[in-house]
Amino acid sequence: MEQGGDRSGPGQARPLAQVGRPLPRREDARILSGASRFLDDIDPEGTLHVAFVRSPHAHAKVLGIRALGDELVLTAGDIAGHARALPIQLPEGAWAADEPHPLLAVDEVRYVGQPVAAVLAESRALAEDAAELVEVEYEPLEPVVDPYASTQELLRWERAAGDVEGAFEAADAVVRGHYSMPRVVAAPMETRGAIAFNDRDEGLLTLWCSAQDTHRQLRNLAHVLERAPESIRVVVPDVGGAFGSKGVLAAEAGVVAAAALLQARPVKWAEDRLENFMASYQGRGMHADVELALSREGRMLAIRARIVADVGGYLMPTTAMPPHTAAMLMCGVYRIAAAGIAVSGRRTNKVPTGPYRGAGRPEAAYFVERIVDDAARELGIDPVELRRRNLVRDFPHETPLGWIYDSGDYGGCLDRALELVRPERSEDDERIVATGVGMYVERSGGQFESAEVERAADGTVTIRSSSSPHGQGHATTFAQIAAERLGVDLSAVTMEFGDSALVPAGTGTFASRSVAMAGSAIVRAIEDLEASADGRHGSARFESPLVFASGAYAAVVEIERATGRLRVRRIAAVDDPGTIINPLLAEGQVLGGTAQGLGECQFEEAVYDEEGQFTGASFLDYSLMTAAEMPPVATAFVESPSPLNPLGAKGIGEGGAIGTPAAVGNAIAAALGGASLDPPWSEDKLWRALQAPAPAAVPRFDVVTAARPAGERALIVLGALAAGALAVVLVRRRR
């Protein structure tokens, strides 16, 4: 690991030097021994279980709903007086159509899997049986699958700064490219779920929810139910992963809460894998036309981009965030004086999109880094040299789009990545080997978090944090921060989080922000405790502007000529997350993010057919990376502390997912002599590119409609069923 940064914050004592120790996670013994408690482990007495009737159509009018069974069925009409659609959250300067996600479909369905009715029964199995007895009459409408064919804009954002037109006119070279990152699923190991119980005597509605944090769920629910936040308690138990997909209230969770208001019993929805594939919001789905203006010497003068986001049927609360983040990061790690970026979020008949690990940052890094390599080819300049000539080197640095990069050592990251990756380029009859580089800068931090600290007479300390974990390791890293500041042993620190009734207010666990924001709040709360008269209690609310982590990734890839098979030989991952609290957990974040990035490189894509059916919507067809496919990843850290918080922390949760596709994409473009292919780089796509007579620009939307054997497994099963191979009856037409 690099020892570049000064780990200690200004003027802080470090009696036990806990910060910087690679401690194993304290929470693992409990989780691995099965003592954890996930949403589906919670089973209050008298619970009613929910199964949803979901739309089989990508676009249809709902003409009528008839329940033929005995179980209780709720439709939009039944909850109309109790709940409204989800809210829409907008980034600065954005316009959005008033098309929020309804809890249950009102008179139209806009994607396959959209909840139409909720069935409540004594068990989930009985609820599923009863859901089959709900007849919904649909009038199918024409679906829109291609965002470029969509005529309805749900989201718009535009910003231009500096003399963009002038720079393009004066440029010696203008490089243009079209780049896409397809939609993917988050696929956390634990699916979504919620349990609601309304205590009428107390006037308190409690929602247990598999979520990233309590506060956004609570705010969303207060909006949906038009209820005072004080009358709602949100409890987040152990959570088996989210990757962005549990950041806001699920429509289904809103229905569960509304149902609990109508019933005197707890109501539970534990999502199954099929539902998670169909109805959990997807990530990415962004396409960009990018233009880069350069001088002959390779100085980047201006960048222009039109980003089209395939946002799906409705706007979820955070659907607008990833396209906005991508747009704001379109200057990448480079000094570019002028930028003009426009975002258009187009309505399609697919499940909405939302944040997925990186949430706009991988898209920006991919768009920017791909065009930098294309520009290097065009100008005949080495791509690494072209980067060096343009890297931001002085901080703080304000981009023309208005974000201020607080700290960094972009050149240092790049040097270290090249050193670790050992670049290769070779070609023979059997394979092509090439190297690519992808750099990134990522927004983190911002908004606020809180903490409360209590020291008992025996010296043990309890810390209540507004930030709750879903795999990050808060119980370890936060305790390290506290133990060091308090000068106590780690075992003396107990962490509490995940219950809105117990913890102070905060923002949430997303955008790699937990250590920078919630960790800093703990530091401030300890300072408050130490300044207090009795030395027993402290509390603090910490807020700061955005902080910007960064990194450089490099990949060596090998493409087999005979089959098109891609083998990523090795990855070098160099991240600058600011001060590192726990290098072991930091490296774990890098490896996990890299694995997800590699999945996107190799095979992950939510493929839709022309009817708007997601054709690979199960693990029969949709593959995730396994340990067996992981190439060697050489990790290193550069620590440039942020001046904006007492820890000097920025963030590490997403770097692997951001840097990897950009680096692999550039390696593949280099291997194919500049041919432009977008992920996933499946063997058939690469093989077809190798059969092409010369590297030519690939038509714009080939990647979306390419003849990938998508849904093949599902087709085999359904084909056999149609042939009557199994003694079955298909009640619902799925395709």
Next chain:
Amino acid sequence: MKPVPFEYSAPESVDGVLALLGDDAKVLAGGQSLVPLLNFRLARPERIVDINRIEELAYIRGDDDGSLRIGAGARQAALERSQLVAGRWPLLSQAVRHVGHPQIRSRGTVCGSVAHADPTAELPVALTALDARFHVRRGGGARTLDAAELFAGPLTTTLAADELLAEIEVPALPAGARCGFSEHARTHGDFAVAGAAVVRAPSHAAIALLGAGWTPLRAPAAERALAEGAPAEEVAALAAEPVEDAHRAALTRALVRQAVEEAGA
């Protein structure tokens, strides 16, 4: 993902199983394909007949006639661990390692994989290359099929609803035989896209293809070429020729070549 209601029986004898089989019944062996189909509510049998309690079906043994016998209850993991199989039918040991993950193989059965008849499953392809024979029983009768007679299409066999695939017989390999198995899957343990099983002996050559059609397919022209001593590349080209999709043909060609080379030809 909960199955529709069904009757469940777990007889203690083969005769008990045969008495319960019929139009609306499915046999539950390892359940690695059937249970997901039940959970998707795609398979909706009225009765599940569980054969897991019949210990006499869980065997893998060598017969006096030199053949290998695999009973309906034998797990894929048992095949994988069998020293007898590793020594005398190494193609099965090679192929079974590609079936799903260890957890799946610990429950999944060899006969279950055959009866499920997935055209990209490894064991049916290996058994096709090995000229296996399939012994089928029903109440008051029995018959024996070869691979071409058994596999009818994707997830489709010629087994009648009242029949149980009771045993697989694999004849002894010719003297001096060597084997090769190769496949391509997107991830380790994923369903394979294409693959090949090869048996090569001084006067014998067998090549079976995975994912090249709707059932495991033999490649007769390529087998003749291999028997006549043609180079691996030529054998592979012949084997892949009938595969329609151009990329799948390219993949098949590369995998056949790899399996032929592994078989030492």
